[in-house]
Amino acid sequence: MQFGLSESQEFLKDSARKFFAGECPSAQMRRLMETDTAYDAALWSKLTDQGYTGIIFPEAYGGVGLGKVELMLLMEEAGRALLPGPFFATVVLAGSVLDSVCSPAHKQKYLAPICGGEARSTVAILESNASWNPRDIQLNAANGKLTGEKYFVSDAAIADFIIVVARNGVFVVNAKAPGLKISPMIAMDLTRKLYVVEFNNTPAEEIGAITGLARAFDVATAALSAELVGGMQRTLDITVEYAKTRKQFGKPIGTFQAVQHQCADMYLETESSRSAVYYAGWALEENSPDAAIAVSIAKMYASDAARTVGNRGIQIHGGMGFTWENDVHLYYRRAKGSETAFGDATFHRERIASMVIDAGGVAAKSA
Amino acid sequence: MDLNLTSEELQFRDELRSWLASNVPKDWNEWREKPIEESFPYLRAWQRKLQEGRWAAVSWPKEYAGRSATLMQQALFWEEMARVEAPPMANSLGLGLIGPTIIAYGTEAQKQRYIPKILSAEEIWCQGFSEPNAGSDLAGLQTQAVLHGDHYVVNGQKVWTSYGWVGDWCELVVRTDATAAKHKGLTVVLVDMKSPGVEVRPLRQMTGESEFNELFFRDVRVPAENVLGKVNDGWNVAMSTLMYERGSYGARLHLIFKRYITRLIELARNIQRNGRPAAQDPIIRQKLAQCSAEIEIMRFNQMRAFSRLTATGVPGPEGSIQKIFWSELNQRLQQIAQEILGSYGQLLAGDPRAIDNGMWSYAYLRTRGNTIEAGTSEVQRNIIGHFVLGLPRSY
Numbered sequence: 001m002q003f004g005l006s007e008s009q010e011f012l013k014d015s016a017r018k019f020f021a022g023e024c025p026s027a028q029m030r031r032l033m034e035t036d037t038a039y040d041a042a043l044w045s046k047l048t049d050q051g052y053t054g055i056i057f058p059e060a061y062g063g064v065g066l067g068k069v070e071l072m073l074l075m076e077e078a079g080r081a082l083l084p085g086p087f088f089a090t091v092v093l094a095g096s097v098l099d100s101v102c103s104p105a106h107k108q109k110y111l112a113p114i115c116g117g118e119a120r121s122t123v124a125i126l127e128s129n130a131s132w133n134p135r136d137i138q139l140n141a142a143n144g145k146l147t148g149e150k151y152f153v154s155d156a157a158i159a160d161f162i163i164v165v166a167r168n169g170v171f172v173v174n175a176k177a178p179g180l181k182i183s184p185m186i187a188m189d190l191t192r193k194l195y196v197v198e199f200n201n202t203p204a205e206e207i208g209a210i211t212g213l214a215r216a217f218d219v220a221t222a223a224l225s226a227e228l229v230g231g232m233q234r235t236l237d238i239t240v241e242y243a244k245t246r247k248q249f250g251k252p253i254g255t256f257q258a259v260q261h262q263c264a265d266m267y268l269e270t271e272s273s274r275s276a277v278y279y280a281g282w283a284l285e286e287n288s289p290d291a292a293i294a295v296s297i298a299k300m301y302a303s304d305a306a307r308t309v310g311n312r313g314i315q316i317h318g319g320m321g322f323t324w325e326n327d328v329h330l331y332y333r334r335a336k337g338s339e340t341a342f343g344d345a346t347f348h349r350e351r352i353a354s355m356v357i358d359a360g361g362v363a364a365k366s367a
Numbered sequence: 368m369d370l371n372l373t374s375e376e377l378q379f380r381d382e383l384r385s386w387l388a389s390n391v392p393k394d395w396n397e398w399r400e401k402p403i404e405e406s407f408p409y410l411r412a413w414q415r416k417l418q419e420g421r422w423a424a425v426s427w428p429k430e431y432a433g434r435s436a437t438l439m440q441q442a443l444f445w446e447e448m449a450r451v452e453a454p455p456m457a458n459s460l461g462l463g464l465i466g467p468t469i470i471a472y473g474t475e476a477q478k479q480r481y482i483p484k485i486l487s488a489e490e491i492w493c494q495g496f497s498e499p500n501a502g503s504d505l506a507g508l509q510t511q512a513v514l515h516g517d518h519y520v521v522n523g524q525k526v527w528t529s530y531g532w533v534g535d536w537c538e539l540v541v542r543t544d545a546t547a548a549k550h551k552g553l554t555v556v557l558v559d560m561k562s563p564g565v566e567v568r569p570l571r572q573m574t575g576e577s578e579f580n581e582l583f584f585r586d587v588r589v590p591a592e593n594v595l596g597k598v599n600d601g602w603n604v605a606m607s608t609l610m611y612e613r614g615s616y617g618a619r620l621h622l623i624f625k626r627y628i629t630r631l632i633e634l635a636r637n638i639q640r641n642g643r644p645a646a647q648d649p650i651i652r653q654k655l656a657q658c659s660a661e662i663e664i665m666r667f668n669q670m671r672a673f674s675r676l677t678a679t680g681v682p683g684p685e686g687s688i689q690k691i692f693w694s695e696l697n698q699r700l701q702q703i704a705q706e707i708l709g710s711y712g713q714l715l716a717g718d719p720r721a722i723d724n725g726m727w728s729y730a731y732l733r734t735r736g737n738t739i740e741a742g743t744s745e746v747q748r749n750i751i752g753h754f755v756l757g758l759p760r761s762y
Contacts, residue, residue, distance in 0.1 A: 001371065001372055001670065002368060002370075002372065002673035002674055003670040003671045003673070004671065005368055006368060014383070053660055057491055095411060185639075199653040201655070233440050240756050240757070240758065252758070254752070254758035255760070255761055257749065257752075257761045258746070260748065260752030260753075261749075263752055264747075264748035264756070267755060268688045268751070271671075272664050272668055272688070274671075274694065275667035275671050276660075276663075276664050278368065278667070278671070279370075279663075282368055282370055286371075294663075295666065296429075296660075301660060302655075348656075349657055352656035353652040355668075356632065357636075357652060357655060
């Protein structure tokens with residue numbers, strides 16, 4: 001048993017970190033978050049050159065064919081850089097849905113352009129009730145047309161096509177389709193834009209059944225948790241650096257145990273989230289019977305931890321932590337958006353409860 | 368990353384499993400409730416049996432009758448022991464902490480003299496580290512040893528000594544140079560507990576029992592050859608003992624906690640809360656789920672720490688997050704148990720209405736010690752702050 005990264009995994013993580021540090025430093029991230037879509041075509045083509053847009057997808061569709069652990073590592077580094085724009089929506093979410101639910105012909109049509117960096121996409125799931133329980137979805141397709149609305153759809157304005165989850169199937173709607181209206185929701189996270197997507201007798205192409213979604217959503221949920229880990233790590237690093245240099249009462253504030261112990265807790269929360277995320281990535285890759293519960297454990301823990309780490313980071317920065325120019329609040333805003341996406345900690349605790357209490361212990365069997 | 372067991376690990380586990388299947392005592396449940404003084408010969412016999420199978424000290428090098436087990440194999444060892452609910456070994460400190468320290472720092476003569484009898488449980492070992500005025504600040508300890516020709520004369524007091532009442536030998540940290548800086552004037556000596564001037568008193572703890580002792584040393588003569596390691600290098604010797612403590616302890620906890628939560632879920636199905644089983648109460652469900660998840664995360668953290676340690680060879684201060692994690696988790700777990708049991712949670716062993724013979728009320732009290740023993744949570748956070756994150760020393 002080896003719960004550490006292999007040489008090639010270390011290499012991938014390391015080169016991703018360097019790539020994002022070079023191509024998406026804080027100044028670039030801040031520039032993009034002030035734009036309407038937070039999308040940058042030049043950055044996207046560099047992401048494509050790295051192979052990141054096809055990281056986990058089959059080579060038949062122009063992907064790189066790496067595993068879920070590698071996806072976790074890439075998303076961790078993207079999260080550390082607070083990568084703005086539609087990478088999560090397009091590659092992780094839309095890509096995984098296409099990979100799970102549709103036929104080879106549809107994959108060639110929709111997944112291949114994602115891998116090749118030619119298309120941006122997203123998945124429209126939530127409705128006005130904002131429930132992550134798939135049973136609460138109301139939208140129905142009739143005669144190849146959709147009428148209704150979806151909320152909290154990330155990066156919809158930059159998508160070339162939108163994947164829509166309806167009660168009776170998974171559909172693709174072209175960005176130029178008639179009756180499609182996309183309007184921004186003004187939300188906390190400035191780096192990942194959210195939209196209301198309205199359909200009015202809008203033509204939609206059915207690409208698969210909703211039964212295939214669980215697996216894709218598990219991959220996306222784990223990857224989002226990995227992104228949270230990267231954000232936590234960056235918040236911890238910035239905060240520790242500040243605690244070493246900021247002086248009050250004649251010494252660095254990191255000398256004081258009240259500060260030091262909060263940093264220690266940030267470390268514990270970050271590392272524990274990371275352990276849970278890596279395990280979830282491995283369980284998904286191995287199709288382990290505890291993969292679903294492992295994903296919920298990771299999302300549950302990371303959702304709470306990211307908020308707590310942010311709380312502590314802001315507090316330790318004192319007045320500086322409350323300013324706009326300090327990056328900590330930008331991570332904190334992302335953490336809030338990601339906390340609720342794909343179910344918050346309360347949602348996943350109930351999912352865990354249904355598995356360990358009601359089903360008599362999926363987790364118990366795995367040990 | 369590959370979380371599947373290797374063929375060596377599988378072979379190790381299967382060999383142990385089949386050995387345990389035919390050797391683990393079946394009557395431990397009848398003994399475990401008895402006072403430790405009564406069950407101690409039973410535990411000695413169990414350790415001897417393990418030693419005959421070469422399972423008493425798997426982490427030790429092969430030349431000392433160990434198996435040179437890797438960390439993963441050690442973790443598997445404790446998991447398997449927990450799985451079959453094997454009794455503890457009588458000489459657990461000798462095997463887990465003190466033996467490895469003697470193997471690392473002892474002279475050839477010391478190894479030959481002490482190691483075989485640690486393995487056979489013929490000589491039980493205890494640890495004299497903490498003092499009434501030196502707990503977290505261990506280096507401030509005051510027990511004094513003065514050299515008189517070929518022996519030291521020891522005076523002082525130790526506290527929180529496990530196995531003191533049955534100990535034949537003690538790994539004792541003493542001050543040998545009162546003029547040096549506090550970490551530099553310490554020495555570890557091996558003390559025969561039958562020496563004149565050694566007095567052992569039970570220390571009654573908040574659970575009502577006495578797991579620990581106080582040790583008093585009055586003009587106790589200790590031969591100079593009983594110094595372990597170098598004179599005035601005792602801090603390093605003692606720290607290496609504590610590293611073994613942090614390294615191996617966590618491995619067995621996962622299954623123990625898992626057993627707690629499984630039982631608790633079973634109880635929650637049968638205890639009524641607001642007109643329905645507690646297991647259907649949304650708040651109880653949230654708390655049980657949180658706890659179940661954290662028990663798994665504790666195991667993931669442990670596996671990652673072991674892999675890191677295997678790769679680098681040195682136990683790192685990351686072990687501190689394990690100590691914080693399991694001790695605080697155990698307290699949260701017992702808190703939830705109390706919430707589920709309600710008024711019954713307070714009943715002690717002996718009350719006919721106590722659930723699980725008072726196990727939960729005992730654990731509720733006992734776990735308060737978890738964040739204090741083996742390095743308080745505060746000290747662990749200091750270690751992370753300074754040694755992991757590189758913040759300035761706070762004291």
